[in-house]
Amino acid sequence: MHADGVDFDYGRVSAIFIASLVAKKTDVAQRIVETCKEPVVAVRTVDGVRALLYCPAHLAALEVAGLSLAGQTGRDPESINTTLFFDGAVNDHAHDRAA
Amino acid sequence: MIEPRATRCLPAVDAVIGKIVAVHALLMSESDISPRNQKIGIALRELVELLLKSYDPAETAAILNHAEVAALRISLLARLSKAELALERYWSQRFITRKSLGVSDLTEFLYWRNYERLLGLELQALTAMWRRLSLRKNGGIAFVGAGPLPLCCTSGPASLSFVSMRMLKPVKARVNFCRSSVSMG
Numbered sequence: 261m262h263a264d265g266v267d268f269d270y271g272r273v274s275a276i277f278i279a280s281l282v283a284k285k286t287d288v289a290q291r292i293v294e295t296c297k298e299p300v301v302a303v304r305t306v307d308g309v310r311a312l313l314y315c316p317a318h319l320a321a322l323e324v325a326g327l328s329l330a331g332q333t334g335r336d337p338e339s340i341n342t343t344l345f346f347d348g349a350v351n352d353h354a355h356d357r358a359a
Numbered sequence: 360m361i362e363p364r365a366t367r368c369l370p371a372v373d374a375v376i377g378k379i380v381a382v383h384a385l386l387m388s389e390s391d392i393s394p395r396n397q398k399i400g401i402a403l404r405e406l407v408e409l410l411l412k413s414y415d416p417a418e419t420a421a422i423l424n425h426a427e428v429a430a431l432r433i434s435l436l437a438r439l440s441k442a443e444l445a446l447e448r449y450w451s452q453r454f455i456t457r458k459s460l461g462v463s464d465l466t467e468f469l470y471w472r473n474y475e476r477l478l479g480l481e482l483q484a485l486t487a488m489w490r491r492l493s494l495r496k497n498g499g500i501a502f503v504g505a506g507p508l509p510l511c512c513t514s515g516p517a518s519l520s521f522v523s524m525r526m527l528k529p530v531k532a533r534v535n536f537c538r539s540s541v542s543m544g
Contacts, residue, residue, distance in 0.1 A: 270501060273501045309410050
């Protein structure tokens with residue numbers, strides 16, 4: 261299926277990967293938190309000079325959206341991106357919607 | 360006499376700044392920014408190779424805060440985004456015309472090694488934090504922002520299963536391009 265990530269209902273998924281090129285990462289994160297109970301979210305980003313290839317994810321904004329940083333990949337000389345892993349707090353609102 | 364570090368770093372910093380300015384100018388002047396345009400293919404590969412190198416914080420700051428680089432960065436990112444779309448379309452068209460297609464074919468993709476490394480690092484990180492994550496059984500995986508060549512949708516779930524993360528139920532991907540699209544099966 262194909263849908264806009266900002267409007268999609270993530271209630272049926274447990275893990276979500278967000279690509280580096282996604283411009284509205286925070287909006288997508290907010291939608292995930294609204295619609296998915298206990299999501300695991302992987303956000304691909306860049307650091308250092310690689311911010312000249314992609315727009316980096318804004319960690320603080322993702323946390324304000326309701327995600328909690330659980331870990332991340334290490335920096336690697338052969339990989340352009342790094343990935344931040346988040347879990348969402350138990351979201352009763354999303355749970356109620358799913359029920 | 361030992362030169363200050365900032366002075367010794369200048370050639371590396373200058374090389375990156377020079378490449379950024381040149382690639383931006385090329386991307387803005389060329390109408391075809393797909394790999395069919397050899398100039399684009401070479402320039403982007405060289406840019407990626409240069410930016411994959413390691414730079415210390417002072418060098419990084421000197422590059423990112425350089426007035427010319429800072430001024431063109433937003434425009435560069437927008438054009439690079441379009442170039443990536445063109446790159447993925449080019450490769451997906453190459454693959455789609457084949458009578459059969461296996462994972463070994465996908466390794467021909469120019470940036471396959473980068474994808475493979477990233478997936479490996481992600482699996483490593485996920486394995487390390489596995490017990491902390493509360494992943495629901497039988498949930499699907501959504502890929503937000505998959506392009507015309509959804510390598511992570513095709514190779515990712517198989518790799519996830521391989522490391523016995525069996526609580527995830529991989530979903531087959533069918534993809535169209537949209538900057539924030541969701542792909543699921």
